Amino acid sequence: MTAADVTAADPGTTPEVASRKPPGVIRVAYRMWRTRVGTLIVALLAAIALFGHLIAPYGERDAVGLPFTPAGKTRKHTIFGSAKVGHDVWTRFLYGGKPILIAAVLATVLALVLGTLVGLVAAYNRGKLDDVLMRTMDVILALPQIISALIVISMFGATTILIILTVGISTVPRIARVTRGAAISVVERDFVAAAESLGESRFRILRSELLPNIAAPLLVEANLRLTFSIGLISGIAFLGFTPDPGAANWGLMINENRQGVLGQNPWGVILPVIAIAMLTIGTGLVGDGLSRAAAGIDRSKGGDL
């Protein structure tokens, strides 16, 4: 080959372009309306849950009148009337999201960290370690999440830490399975062998070679688990297991105010039900957008669905 041939610019390629990451799953997902709507819903509810108490008209435990009194008939002015024990529904609603959202997010983060680690180690090492880890995961998976959570909480008490731990740990196997499944095909690829031949450490191979290449399915699964955790923690609260029975909590509110539904003031149930439903729908929409982006659906249409 002559020197001119070697240095001749490649006519087929585009001229020098700036560094461009392969379009990530998040970027693709954000071209879809479902992801945008989902994000908007989640953002709104997260704002209510985290900062709602700042605009609450009364204190969390202040009485505004008799129990289950519709708006207008309460002693003090209310928008949605009063709840059990005469609390203001609107105030309790603004306070009640925080414990659920924070516990759900922390439980999911815990599950994501442990589950990813277990899944990656199992996929990379295979053999006996893989068997031991994954069979352990199967054992945890065999117990329905709500049952294991109730057993632990009823034994040791419903502290926030314990709720996060039980929900988080019972979620680990699900994330570990997805991680392992996605990582196994990546382990077979030659760039992992190339890293091994250079003597990269095991941890570096897990972190820098495997993890970036399973980010898409992992993101989808983490989102799905967040949705489930919100439902689960609300459910546990509904059954009465909350760290502070006097404090406001959406799950607990639904239980407390059941009588009001058939009585004069159903708002004590309607508001938290809508909030939990919207939160799960919102995270679900985001998850759906992410999974479509990860699977490459809608790519032919430019993803403008």
Place this chain on the structure above:
Amino acid sequence: MDNALTITNLRIEVAGSGFDIIDDVNLRIAPGEVLGLVGESGSGKTTVGLAVLGHARRGVKLAGGDVMIGDAAMLALGDVALRQARGRLVTYVPQDPSTALNPALRIQKQLIEVLEFHNFGGSDKARQERVVQVMSEVLLPSTPEFLRRYPHQLSGGQQQRVGLAMAFACRPSVIVLDEPTTGLDVSTQAHVLATVRDLCRAHKVAALYVTHDLAVVANLADRVAVMYAGRIVEQGTAAELFFNPSHPYTRHLIAAAPDMSTDREMVGLRGRAPGPGRRPVGCSFAPRCELATADCRAEFPAEREAGPGRLVRCIRPFEIPQSTQHVAVHSSPIAASATHALMVRDVCASYTGHEVVHNVDLHVDRGECLALVGESGSGKTTLSRSIGGLHREWTGEISLGSERLARSARDRSTAQRLRIQYVFQNPYSSLQPRRTVGDSVARPLIIGGVGKTEANRKVGEMLERVALTASYANRFPDQLSGGERQRVAIARALVSRPEVLVCDEVTSALDVLVQASIVELLSELRRDLGLAMLFVTHNLPLVASIADQVAVLADGKLVESGPTEKVLRHPEAEYTKRLIADTPQIAAAVET
């Protein structure tokens, strides 16, 4: 003679955008004739093959022209009629038989299904007889025991024969074969090709053979059509076309094809064929053509006669591009030192307890290239991975210079790991897709303790060295073509200045023109850097243009080794002789 298949003015577009994938394709095939359709990947040859069956992949639109099989206009048929025509009038043999056959059905059932769908023979008994008959036509046993097997119980060659049997079952008049021998060993390939040729002749079936392998076409086809960027740039009889190509692109293709019978060095061609929507107004080959003039860029040349039965789309046919006239420059091996750069002594390697490599001895000196040749399953990859420290189940001795190497890369010292580098077969899987080219190439340097700025400078130099530019450092692998990726992989292997380079089938995933330029690059780097190179391949012709020494591996045993000249011209082992005889060669085919 009436043609079995006539394609006129076929145009296929990207649905929606209207960009042409292929345009103005005209082909005719007579009964019993084999037409080879060659071109690099992305040239549209498979798209033409599928259009013959009236099929367009998703996102692709059959936009104009006619495909006539006898009296049937394939593009005008309705869904039902089309389904009837496929399998009966025209059949298809896909590339990979292991995925084309239904793994859950016995082969008898798969064959009967085709016949039943087309109501061939009229009765179950007649169909049973036809199955037995067609099995013997494709030279497979037709015993009930064999027919009851599942696809996974057959070898690759047998699976492809079953594919052929399904294609020939209903006695079609046209058969489309899409690279049917790509995954097969040369000896299996030779037998499958002979079967295809004999069946087409005997049953007057017109065959469209789609491939990128010129040597296969030279041996099999009566006529050849060369495709480039969606157009047929040249067609003619195989002998004439290969003996005296008229289009410069054809000349480049032939110059790039490895050939063990001549002393010619392979010559590659840089650049990429323009994709749909990016094609220039004039001749689409003009940007890569040395002979291109202003007239070439003005409009696409029409098909013109270039001799009896020959058509070419070039305004300057038969002119010869300079760069295709390259004579081999033989490297002078660096004076042998007392110790070999790489020595393999008495190595046995096993796979899950099963020994697949038996007592192999090899050695490579500095500046020397040893080709390790073998068919699939010969243990060549296991051996090369053992040398690279990627496979740990082996015994014996592998030494680098005077140092004996540990079994796995993890147990070797960093210096040892950097002194022996590995280039993988598939450039699409050997680069981490989420890391920039620069970071991937810099990794061996960083591990070796080189500072970040110094590493970046060396990466830039190395990228230039493999005929890319330093700006590639900022790109991600998915922005690169296969050839560019392989150059990056080579840069990563060489950046730490290793003494030994192990190349495992590094060109088998690449097109012929790209393969040639990679081989050129490797030869050049070996000369300049004094590398000891172990070149693992199944491709014998490739060996002739790259290696000084050859070692032939069969069933895990070393059957023959020696200087390339001697082994290829005067092989001693039976196995090598057979391997050479089965390897299709352009020169030999043209002479006969």
